[in-house]
Amino acid sequence: MLMQSARPLGELENTTEFIARHIGIEEADEQHMLSAIGETSRRALIDSIVPRSIARKNPMKLPAAATEAAALAELRRIANRNQVFKSFIGQGYHGTYTPGVILRNVLENPAWYTAYTPYQAEISQGRMEALLNFQTMVCDLTGMPIANASMLDEATAAAEAMTLAKRSVKSKSNTFIVAGDCHPQTIEVVQTRAKPLGIEVVLANSAPEWDRALSGDYFAVLAQYPSTSGRIDDLRADVQKVHAKQAAFIVAADLLAMTLLVPPGEFGADIAVGTTQRFGMPMGAGGPHAAYMACRDELKRSLPGRLVGVSVDTHGNPAYRLALQTREQHIRREKATSNICTAQVLPAVIASMYAVYHGPQGLRRIAQRVASYTAILARGLEQLGYPPRPGGAFDTLSLHTGAETEAIAARARSKHANLRVYFEEYLCISLDETTTRDDIQLLWSLFAKPGHAMPDFAKFEKGIEPLIPAELRRTSDYLTHPVFNTHHSETGMLRYIRALSDKDLALDRSMIPLGSCTMKLNATSEMIPITWPEFAHVHPFAPQDQLQGYAELDEQLRAWLCEATGYAGISLQPNAGSQGEYAGLLAIKAFHESKGQGHRNICLIPSSAHGTNPASAQMVGMQVVVTACDANGNVDLADLQAKCEQHSANLSCVMITYPSTHGVFEMQVKELCALVHKHGGRVYVDGANMNALVGVAAPGEFGGDVSHLNLHKTFCIPHGGGGPGVGPVCVVEDLVPFLPGHNSGGLVGHKVGAVSAAPLGNAAVLPISWMYCRMMGAEGLKQATEVAILSANYISARLRDHYPTLYASANGHVAHECILDLRPMKEASGVTAEDVAKRLIDYGFHAPTLSFPVPGTLMVEPTESETLDELDRFIAAMIAIREEIRRVERGEWPQDDNPLKHAPHTAASLLKGEWPHAYPREVGAAVLDERRHAKYWPPVGRVDNVYGDRNLFCSCVPMSAYE
Structure with missing residues (x-):
């Protein structure tokens, strides 16, 4: 047995171990890469790239790098400073249960959370199907014909709806009327958005003010349905008034309530907005949650955000793609209707899966239970001398408590519950999916006077009727598509989620070399804390002393x-x-x-x-x-x-x-x-x-x-x-x-x-970045930057003889990304940058950024997280594709019949009995020997973008529509 000399304890207590796990390049790799670039050291490379006039003189003052275990322990201490009270605050944020099969297999699954925006349709079919389900869910529940693939939050969705209405209606007014009983945070964000645009926001804080405002001049109105205080207003007559003014009616609607209430689309609303938070996404002190926007069909080409549409692929099979206005801000620039180029895809997927798992009957049961509990709570409060304000209710009751308001709220806090103080003299109580019988008893106890008999729950529950006005109860069907009526067992749901994720390319499969998008490692230790109850289950408007950990x-x-x-x-x-x-x-x-x-x-x-x-x-x-x-x-x-x-x-x-x-x-x-x-x-x-x-x-x-x-x-x-x-x-x-x-x-x-x-x-999601900084420390963060620059220059140098880098400094170096110029190839071969992007899919890669910022180019950003093996695999794929282009240039393959023009190749297309192409099947398959076991097969061939825009389907459609 060989005896090893003792090592210093400091070496055994390696606090920088995470840095080596985050950064994919090892010391020996670095020397090889520097040799290819033509530099002697990483320091010399950075000094030759970053202008000395701006180089940092002093290191960042950050805590020293911590191990994963130490950082998690430190963050746990911080999380424990948050107090998780039972929340009855409402105001657009509710307790919810994330089904375990969705929590484990979507929210905590890197196949879903490390995927990129679905700009390359062929490798995004799974998540786009989930988003199409989301759009269908929103359309069905709101009664609107078209919806986008999610917005950032309900308040910004309302602000976007305001500007959508402004550019879409005939009214020339600059006045926007907002019901005072909208959520306060929505009102604030709308006011922020309106001010620089010269829009006057008029708040109508009472019924008389509302009626007076609707008789005036305006271009749109916004109402909450049900209102923030719980009231359910019949808005049908108001919609007619607004339309008579050639203005738009916007409704901020609760989707769970829409399973029981007449939806906005059925009483003539022009735009509906809201949040899907209560469809399985924890409150998380405010986000992330997927908001939604739906509108009349006539407004679809002005609808902000992303829209998933159904098209066909080159084989005539149905395929999903982003449609219409996608990334329009990159095309129309200052003439764009919105600056939003992102969404809340992961929360939207969770919300859609929640609807798929529960189905229409399950959602209705949850809503009926919430509404029934609300009615029982109201009966008991009335018995205790606190009758709720009139106006119907779904999940929220508003009580006039006058001088007792703060005392009752304080009594609730003493029992680890939060009520909402509303206009100082009122208390609002909101129930949700997580409300129990014990919660109702607790709420009654807060209002019971000493010696007062407590209400009897069992006495109220027999034959209880929800407090929803009869004329506003929903009678129409929703979520009738088979996808919402099939996967209700956990086995079925598990396999559906897996089937969708198998269609996609995410970072768990391969490098995503997107320039400007920085697809780097999302370490598991960084992700773990987001589902801790102390972070996940607190209300954003809970008292500040309960949010000390977040502070x-x-x-x-x-x-x-x-x-x-x-x-x-x-x-x-x-x-x-x-x-x-x-x-x-x-x-x-x-x-x-x-x-x-x-x-x-x-x-x-x-x-x-x-x-x-x-x-x-x-x-x-x-x-x-x-x-x-x-x-x-x-x-x-x-x-x-x-x-x-x-x-x-x-x-x-x-x-x-x-x-x-x-x-x-x-x-x-x-x-x-x-x-x-x-x-x-x-x-x-x-x-x-x-x-x-x-x-x-x-x-x-x-x-x-x-x-x-x-x-x-x-x-x-x-x-x-x-x-x-x-x-x-x-x-x-x-x-x-x-x-x-x-x-x-x-x-x-x-x-x-x-x-x-x-x-x-x-x-x-802030704990993710906290963990990253805490585990990397100043030196680790700096090293990550330098290795990102090293990796980009390595790719640029290795591909120089095949694809010239369009822009570089005087010494030929780039920053953290390089633009490969493919334009000269088009004239000689007919091959475009898009053809190369699609061919990379056959080799198992997400394409680099296509034709941005320069048309006809690919912008590559490898990030510091990739290993040398993966960089070399990408380089090998790019060189192999270049050799294929040269064969076209030499006339060995026709310009219209070569593996690039027909990429990506599905397994089905390669297995067909007849092979009509000028190149062999095995060339089409593009199997690299060293990765044969890990071959990715795209689920569809190249998607027809033009067909998709000309034949716009943005919700689930039956297959008969393609016959």
Whole structure:
């Protein structure tokens, strides 16, 4: 037996072990990669790429890296500071049960949470079927003909509905009427959105005010159904009044209630919005939850967000794809109708699976149980001398408690329950799927006077009738499609979920080399805490002393992100990158207004910028002026200077992405910032490419005034098939007072207002980024950045002889991504960048970003998480495809009959009796020997996009529709 010398204890207590698990490149790999690039060390490579003028002088001040076990233990201590009370607050957030088969096999399954947005339809059929189920569920329950594939939250959905109505109706008014009995957070977000657009929001806080408002001039109205205080209003006559004014009627509807109530579509509503949170997604202190938007058919081409449609593939088989306005902000830019380019896909999938699992009868049973408990609660409260306010009820009762209000609320808290104080003299009580008989007894005990006889539950329950007005009870069917009436056993549901996930490519199968999208490891230890009850089951508007764990998490994560970015202050409220952009521009606008310079409204944006940039500028009422880029893709400083001088008096800001959208560190970024500041403008640095900056350079130090971050990119929150995300907005010192926030819930004085429904936005996924930072530490985060840059340069160097990199620095290097130029091949072979993208599917890869930012190119971003083996496998696939293109160029295969033009190849197409193509079947199969056992077979052939838009189906359709 060999004796080993003793090792120092410090080596055995390796606190940096997670860093090596997150970063896929080992030391020996690094030397091989540097040799291919032509550099001697990683330090030399970084110094040759990142301008020395912006390089960080001091390391980030972060806690030292912790092991996975230590970080989880520390986070558990923080989580334990939250108090999980029984919530009767309501206000759009409810207790719910996530069925175990969905919790384990969707929410906790990397096949679902590591998938990307379904822009490549052929490898996204599973999640798009789930989203089509979501759209069908929303259409059926609201009675509307078309719905999108989810929105960020109910409040922002209402704000988007307001702008959808504004551009769609004949009324020329700028007035938007909102019922005062809408959820308060919805009212706040609508007011924030309306102000920069010049829309006047009129709140109608009583029935007389509502009637007076509807007799006036307006372009749309918004009503809650049932209202936030529980009342169920008959809105049918109001809809007729509104339509007579050539205005739109928007209804914020509770989907569970819609199983029992006449849905908005049946009484003439134009738009319906709401949340699907109570369909199996925990409250999570506010998110993530999938909101919905549905509308009349005439509005479908203006509907914001994503829309999944049904088309056919090249073999004539049904296939799903994103339809119509998908990513329209990248095409229409400042003329876009919305800046939203994300959704809440993972929560939407969970909501749709909840409906599939329970089916129409199951949902109705849950709703009837909630409504029956509400009626029993009302009977007992009336017996105790607290009759609920009239107006019917589904799940929420409103009681006038006057001077006793706070005392009763305090008594509830002493028994670990939360009631909602409403307008100081009222208490609201909301029930949900998790309400029990013991809960009803507890609620009665809160109102019982000493010596007062308690109500008898058994006495009330016989023949109890819900408090829903007879004329508003639903009679129409819903969820009649077979998918909602088939998978009700756990075995059936398990197999359905597995069948859908098997159709998709996610990070659990292979590298996803999407440029600008940063598909990096979402470590299991980072994911574990999101389902802890202390994070998952707290209400966003619970008293602050019950949310101390979230407060500590928020404070620590903001401090760490400030260290990473060099900024003075951060808000975590924006729940998407697009919202972060929007909030940042609102802060700039509010700053100028505070200085008496509200006329500054010119936003300079380089032509290479992300499409969300000009769309966001338009949303805050700014005028976009495009500045030129030079031949290398850099901002043309001469043109920028000319535009700054031309618009000096009215210059508000410039929006740049750094490193640039073209994947290059521009050398003169400090000079650019100084130039804009000289003319009184502020500098917005888009944080989409922070994975190339953390620990290496900080936007807040080299001249940026505002940035948003994508925590679902750089800081490891999974993309979840296209959402959830978090888009914190970071600012310098003098902009801190203008960060977004609620003016309720203890947060006061915000000059910008709320941009999301919940104070902490998608709070439940913040532990993921906390864990990532805590386990990586300053050195680990810096190393991740450097290895991401190393990996991108390795791919660029290895593919140089096959696909030239379009943009690079003077020494030939790139940042964390490289744009491969495929345009020269088209003339010689007829092969397009899209053909290469589809052919990569045959080789088992998600395609890189296609034709953005330059048409006819592929933008590749490998991230630091990939191993050298996986990088080499991708490189081998790209080289093999290039050899196939050369065979077309040489005339060995026809331009219209080669493996690229017919990609991707399904197993069924390769097994057909006759093989009509000029290339062999085995070439079509594209099996790499070393991965033969792991071959991915796409479920459909190439999808026909044009057919899908011309024959638009956006809900579940029977197969007979294709016959």
